[in-house]
Amino acid sequence: MQTSSSHDTDSLKLATAVQIFVAKGGVINVVQDGESGESCTEPTITETPESDADADILIQAKVELLKGLIAKGAGVSALQYSLRMNRKDIKRLAYENGLTIRYSQPVRGNRPERQKDIATVDDVVAGHAMHYSSLGYTAPEIAQLLGLSIRDVWHIGKAYRIEFKQRAVKE
Missing domain, CATH: 1.10.10 (Arc Repressor Mutant, subunit A)
Structure with missing residues (x-):
């Protein structure tokens, strides 16, 4: 009778698994012929x-x-x-271990203080805003880059006729 190679491989895998189980401290209970394995308890591995x-x-x-x-x-x-x-x-x-996990940290810094009156904007700042606008930055991004409030950036856009990119709102 000829055995298949898959049968030999399976028996080698089983033998290796049994050796590893016994090496870790597992005990294998042998069931005698004529007895059922149902009365035997599950093998346990004792921790070393x-x-x-x-x-x-x-x-x-x-x-x-x-x-x-x-x-x-x-x-x-x-x-x-x-x-x-x-x-x-x-x-x-x-x-x-006495450690404290901080759950919420803002990614961006504090918002700039809002000024009561509309500040006069010089041409240099307006030029920078126009440049960033042409690069595709939005008004909030320009405000963050220039250290202004978003309202100030919109006022610059109104005064110098600059159109800012707006993010598309998905519905």
Whole structure:
């Protein structure tokens, strides 16, 4: 009788899996002929002290990474991605180590103070606004680049007859 190569490969894989299982401390109960395997309990793997030490090292590495990311201002979503943990575990780990996660940080700085009266705009600032407009910048972007309020940029556009690009609103 000739055996197929897939049967040989499957038996090698099974033998390797059994060796790994036994090496990790697993116990295989042999069922005698005539008895059923239903009465046997499920095999269990007892944890060794080595795996506890590996887990402690892994947790300490995650705590150090967490500290570094929090210092850089990372939010919970970035921490989830970097640590490969869920939100609940990240919050628990931070609490246990006395770390505070900042949840909301503005991307852009504070808005410029709005002036009560309309400031007289010189030709240089208007020239810059016209240049940025020709490059395709929107009024809020021009305001941020020039350090003006959006209202001031619109007033420049009105006074110098500049048309600013507007973002298309999707419906």
